Amino acid sequence: MATEQVDTDLEIPAEARDVRIIDLDFHMNPTEDQLIGYVEDDAAREKLSTEFGMLPRKAKSDAAYAIPGGNEGLFTQGKAEAAEDVKLAADKFAIDEPIVNVGLNNTPTQHNPVLKNAIVQAANDFALDQVIPEDLYCLMMVPQWDPEHAAEEIRRVGDEDGFIGAYGWFGPFALFGETRFDPMFEALVEHDLPLVLHGSLSMWPQNTPVGDNMLSWTEMLGLDWPVFAQVNVANMIMSGLFDKFPSLNVIIEEGGHWWIPFLRYRLDEFYEMHPDDIIIQPRKHEMGERRLGRKPSEYLRDNVYVTTQPMAPPERTRDTKQMLEQSMAEDTFLYSSDWPHQTLDPATWAFRNPAFDDDLSKAILHENAEDLFGI
Amino acid sequence: MSSNEYTKVTTVDDVEPERGMSVTVDGIEIALFKVDGEYHAITNRCPHQNAPLDKVGEKKINGEKCWNERRGGFTDQPAVTCPWHLWEIGLETGEHETSGKRVSVFDVKVEGDDVLVKV
Numbered sequence: 444m445a446t447e448q449v450d451t452d453l454e455i456p457a458e459a460r461d462v463r464i465i466d467l468d469f470h471m472n473p474t475e476d477q478l479i480g481y482v483e484d485d486a487a488r489e490k491l492s493t494e495f496g497m498l499p500r501k502a503k504s505d506a507a508y509a510i511p512g513g514n515e516g517l518f519t520q521g522k523a524e525a526a527e528d529v530k531l532a533a534d535k536f537a538i539d540e541p542i543v544n545v546g547l548n549n550t551p552t553q554h555n556p557v558l559k560n561a562i563v564q565a566a567n568d569f570a571l572d573q574v575i576p577e578d579l580y581c582l583m584m585v586p587q588w589d590p591e592h593a594a595e596e597i598r599r600v601g602d603e604d605g606f607i608g609a610y611g612w613f614g615p616f617a618l619f620g621e622t623r624f625d626p627m628f629e630a631l632v633e634h635d636l637p638l639v640l641h642g643s644l645s646m647w648p649q650n651t652p653v654g655d656n657m658l659s660w661t662e663m664l665g666l667d668w669p670v671f672a673q674v675n676v677a678n679m680i681m682s683g684l685f686d687k688f689p690s691l692n693v694i695i696e697e698g699g700h701w702w703i704p705f706l707r708y709r710l711d712e713f714y715e716m717h718p719d720d721i722i723i724q725p726r727k728h729e730m731g732e733r734r735l736g737r738k739p740s741e742y743l744r745d746n747v748y749v750t751t752q753p754m755a756p757p758e759r760t761r762d763t764k765q766m767l768e769q770s771m772a773e774d775t776f777l778y779s780s781d782w783p784h785q786t787l788d789p790a791t792w793a794f795r796n797p798a799f800d801d802d803l804s805k806a807i808l809h810e811n812a813e814d815l816f817g818i
Numbered sequence: 819m820s821s822n823e824y825t826k827v828t829t830v831d832d833v834e835p836e837r838g839m840s841v842t843v844d845g846i847e848i849a850l851f852k853v854d855g856e857y858h859a860i861t862n863r864c865p866h867q868n869a870p871l872d873k874v875g876e877k878k879i880n881g882e883k884c885w886n887e888r889r890g891g892f893t894d895q896p897a898v899t900c901p902w903h904l905w906e907i908g909l910e911t912g913e914h915e916t917s918g919k920r921v922s923v924f925d926v927k928v929e930g931d932d933v934l935v936k937v
Binding site for chain 2: 454510520522528785786791792795
C-alpha cells in the first residue's frame, strides 16, 4: 500500500491558492500596552492607564459555557497582536487579503465618550503606524456614538492609504436610519468609504426581561445579532438613507445572511401595501418626498452587503442553490472568516460544495469586495 | 512495509503525544493520535466543515496569552476536539454525538518501533 506523511500548513483545499480570497472580517487584537502609547489626549491616557484598563468587560455570557472544558470562544485560533501574526494566520486559510479591524468590539460598551473617542483614535493611529505599512488593508474605527466627532475622525484619517472602509457596530441601542447620523454618512460618502457594521458585544441581550432569560449561546450568537442586523437594515432603507446618500454602501458583518430573502419580500409587500407614512419619515420629510425612490428590495441589492460567516448552507445542494439565488448572493455576499473566533469559517465550501459555481464563488470570495472597496 | 492488512505509517518516536499527525494510506487521509499512551486513527477531516484534525494540539498564535494555549484538544471519552470549532469526535466511535455525524475509525497497532494502521 502507498503511504505518505502529510504536513501542510494550508488547512483548506489546495485550489484555494489559485483564487484571490478577500476576508472582510479579520480581527486583530493589539494589547492595551500597544495601544495606550497612541492615545493623544492626556487626560484620557491617564485614566486609561489605571488598573481598570482600557476596555473593562461587562459581565456577559461566553461560548465557554457551551463548550466542554470551557474553551474560550473569542480566541479559539489565537491572537494576532502584530501584522506578522495576521499574515501567518491568513496563510493557513489561503486568505490573500485579510481586511483587518483592530477588533475592539467592546468599545461601544464603555461608558465615557471621552475615553471611547480616545480608544478609537489610538486604534486608528496604531493601524496607520503598525499594520498598513505592512501591506495590509484596514478598516478605520468610527466613533458612531458621536456622529459629529465620527465625521471629524473620518476626515482625519479617511483618506489615508490602506484604510478602505469605516468600522462601526450595529445593535439595539440606536438605529442607523436616524437623521442624527447624517454628518457621519456625509463624511463617509465624501471619502468614498463603505460603512462596515459588526455585531457589538454591547448588544448581547442583557438587562432586559427577554434578554436576561436568553441563556444559550445558540440563541445569543445565533439569533440576537441577526435580529438587530435586520432591524437596522430595514430602518436605513425605510428612513430614506439611501435616497439621500445613493452611493453609500453598508456591510453587515456577522449578522447572518440567510435572512435576506425574508426581508426582500416582506419589506416590498408591506411598503407597497401602505406607503403613506414615508412622507413623515424625518429624512424624507426634510427632502419633501412622499415615497422611497425604489422598492426596498432594490436598496437591499444595491446598497447593502452581508458577510458570510458562518455560511452554514443546507445539506442538499438544490436547497443551497435556491437560498443563494433568493439571497441575491452574487450581488450581496462578501466572504469573511471571523478569525480567530469560535465561528471561524474557512472558505472550504467554495471549493467542495457544488452549489457554489465558479462565477458565484469568485463574486463572494473577491469580486464584490474588489468593486466595493476598489482593491 | 505491511503486516497482514496493516500498513506501517510511522514510527513511535515520530508520534508526538497529545498532537495530531496526518498520514495517507492509498489516498485515504488519516489523523493519528497518541492520547494517554493509546494510539488512535480516524479520518483526518472533521465531519462538520472538513477541518484537518491533525492540527489538534498545534500552538495558537500567541497561544500563551489565551485561556487555552493550543488548538482543539482531547477529552477523557476519549475524543478529539476539532481545531476549528471544537466539535468532539469520539476516537473509538468516530461519532460527533450532537449531530450524529461520523468519520471512519481505523485499527492501530505497534510492532517494535513501527506504528501500523489497518485501512
